[in-house]
Amino acid sequence: MSSPSSKGVALITGASAGIGAIYADRLAKRGYDLILVARNEQRLNEAAAQLRAKTGVQVTPLPVDLNDKAGLAKVEAVLRDDPSITMLVNNAGVGSVASILQADVDKMQAMIELNVTALTRLTYAVAPAxxxxxxxxxxxxxxxxxxxxxxxxxxxxASKSYVLSFGHSLQKDLADKGVRIQTVLPGATATEFWDVAGYAPQKTSEITMQAADLVDAALAGLDAGELVTIPGLHETEAWTRWEQERRDMSAKFRNPKPAPHYRIA
Structure with missing residues (x-):
């Protein structure tokens, strides 16, 4: 796909609704052409048509189920081979509120495949490019x-802890090679996520953020050079302190003997 945009192309997963749809709108308004990935082909095509009409950018819908190996491979190939792509937004994901005694393990495996495996494979596809x-x-x-x-x-x-840890590692590996990595940590956000997760009332809770506010804050964090953006955390020094303590503690793991309080002779 060739693009006349000086910003290049942003590929967004989970782009037909919620946070992904807001990212598509905001990035189009910033001048990016778009490749939109989602399962629901009808809704994806409608979203693409609306964005083209509203912003004038090129929008390519790519209807794919990222839990399908062939579909995932198709998106990987686009990320590897399209030199116009300048941004990847790994947004697709699914959640649950069920405990281990209530949740179906096959659904949990599918969650891991989408939240962890697909995100990892798409990142590995685009990073070398x-x-x-x-x-x-x-x-x-x-x-x-x-x-x-x-x-x-x-x-x-656990899948979202993985994304945070993965982001730290990506920053270490790629920062000096010209590649920006941002990890965004939304709190409760008013999207269809909660319908799928099994707790629809969360969408209207007084602590729930609107998706537009979440994305606008995330993009402001990206503009400011943040590596980790937590839109709902007002006391930003709490994150800075927690992250520094984590890094300081890591140096204290390097001991050949167990700690004295384990009383091992």
Whole structure:
């Protein structure tokens, strides 16, 4: 796909609704052409048509189920082979509020395949291309439950902890090669996520953020050069302190003997 846009093309997963649809709108208004990935072909085509009419940018719908290996491979190939792509927004994901005693393990495996495996494979597909060109941006959507892991389903929380950890590693590997990495940690956000997760009332809770506010804050964080953006955290020094303490503690793991309080002779 050739693009007349000086910004290039942003590929967004989970782009037909919710956070992904807002990203598509905002990036189009910033001058990016778009490749929109989602399962629902009808809704994806409607969203693409509306964006073309409203913004005038090129919008390519790519109806794909990222839980399908062939579909995922198709998106990987686009990311590897299209030199006009300058941004990847890994937004597609699914959640749950069910405990281990209530949740179906096959659904949990499908969650891992979407939230972890698909995000990882798409990142691995695009990163070498960005490095070869010396520029590119990868935005990975994690969640505050990647830190506050007890709040929702354990597999969902663990999958979002993975995204946060993966982002730290990507920053280490790619920052000096011209590739920007941003990890975004939304709190409760008013989208269809909650219908699928099994707790629709959360969409109207007084602590729930509107998706437009979430994306606008995430893009402001990207503009400011943030590596990790947590739109709902007003006390930003709390994250800075927690992250520094984590890094400081990592140096203290390097001991050949167990700690004295284990009383091993």
């Amino acid at each position: 960005f490095v070869a060109r010396g520029k590119g941006t990868i935005v990975n959507i994690s969640s505050v439950v990647g830190i506050a892991v007890e709040n929702l389903n354990g597999v969902y929380s």
